[in-house]
Amino acid sequence: MxxxxxxxxxxxxxxxxxxxxxxxxxxxxxxxxxxxxxxxxxxxxxxxxxxxxxxxxxxxxxxxxxxxxxxxxxxxxxxxxxxxLSRSYQITNIFERLTVRENLQVARIIHEGRTFDMRSRPEADEELNAAIDELLELTNLTAIAETPCDELSHGEKRNVEIALALAIEPxxxxxxxxxxxxxxxxxxxxxxxxxxxxxxxxxxxxxxxxxxxxxxxxxxxxxxxxxxxxxxxxxxxxxxxxxxxxxxxxxxxxx
Structure with missing residues (x-):
């Protein structure tokens, strides 16, 4: 170990x-x-x-x-x-009006230091979306990837928060x-x-x-x-x- x-x-x-x-x-x-x-x-x-x-x-x-x-x-x-070193909290901390995929895109873009790249379009970034697809599959969120987070159950939101924490590759x-x-x-x-x-x-x-x-x-x-x-x-x-x-x-x- x-x-x-x-x-x-x-x-x-x-x-x-x-x-x-x-x-x-x-x-x-x-x-x-x-x-x-x-x-x-x-x-x-x-x-x-x-x-x-x-x-x-x-x-x-x-x-x-x-x-x-x-x-x-x-x-x-x-x-x-x-x-x-990544952390999830007792209270869910996600963007409620964004979809599950969009939440993960935000986390990944910030992690990669591209926050202020105005030319970047997440939906057209194949490498980014491949990483997001992998996260969705790992955390059992693929079926609800396009669902706004304010429509999710409490348990599903916790899954999203885990996926967000994993987006920074801890x-x-x-x-x-x-x-x-x-x-x-x-x-x-x-x-x-x-x-x-x-x-x-x-x-x-x-x-x-x-x-x-x-x-x-x-x-x-x-x-x-x-x-x-x-x-x-x-x-x-x-x-x-x-x-x-x-x-x-x-x-x-x-x-």
Whole structure:
């Protein structure tokens, strides 16, 4: 296995509040890792540090790109994304009035740095549309490619957001509550999609999730955060049998 993302003593304080307190983790390319913990455990802050939304109080962040780990600790969000770290959010973030295909065209054009190329016509760009067709097929969106996004179901919109994040060709893909608000059928479909994508593309998936059925069904590894620190880290069976985890989280409604 190859390390694709690493943090070393990563810290974030807001005044006297320690939101992330010295987290050192390495994420490998062959694993789907789930990060769990109660509200206030530091999961969202940790994601915001990784993606450049927040500046760390201390520590380092390293991301693999072109077969080399490179430090991105102080990089702004757009440079982090271009370096290969992509993220989806709990709330869908798409252009509702555009079709699925048009949303993906926008994401791909921005990723390729052609935002201000006024001569470019997406519908006439064979290379662009070949890439979009591949994304649509990978994320099971081909049948609704020409549908405006405001006509999609919640589950379909989540698929579109995953496709948008994949449009930048990430090395690491952070998913924030990917099944939030979904019914059981949609949840099963998303879990299956993530598993399939993990096999089909060269990207590493890191997931935050409250649904323990999803966590156990999708994870090769589970990291438990508590009060901004790592409480447990390992394979699902080992972590979920850890008495500290059982007592602190699995007996409560929020995990």
């Amino acid at each position: 190859t390390t694709v993302l690493r943090t070393e003593d990563l810290r974030k304080q807001f005044g006297d509040l320690v939101a992330v307190g010295g987290v050192s983790l390495a994420f490998d390319d062959e694993q789907i890792t789930s990060i769990i913990g109660p509200n206030g455990a530091g999961k969202t802050t940790f994601y915001n540090l990784l993606t450049g939304v927040l500046e760390p109080t201390g520590g380092e962040i390293w991301l693999r790109r072109d077969d080399e780990l490179r430090e991105i600790t102080d990089a702004p969000p757009h440079k982090v994304a271009r370096s290969g 090395t690491v893909f952070l998913l924030d509550e990917p099944t939030a608000g979904m019914n059981p059928t949609e949840t099963e479909e998303i879990v299956s999609l993530i598993r399939q994508l993990n096999e089909d593309i060269d990207a590493t998936f890191v997931v935050t999730e409250h649904d323990m059925d999803v966590v156990t069904g999708i994870s090769d590894r589970i990291v438990v955060l508590a009060e901004g620190a790592v409480l447990a880290d390992g394979d699902p069976q080992t972590v979920l049998r850890d008495e500290r985890v059982t007592e602190a989280y699995l007996g409560s409604e929020t995990v």
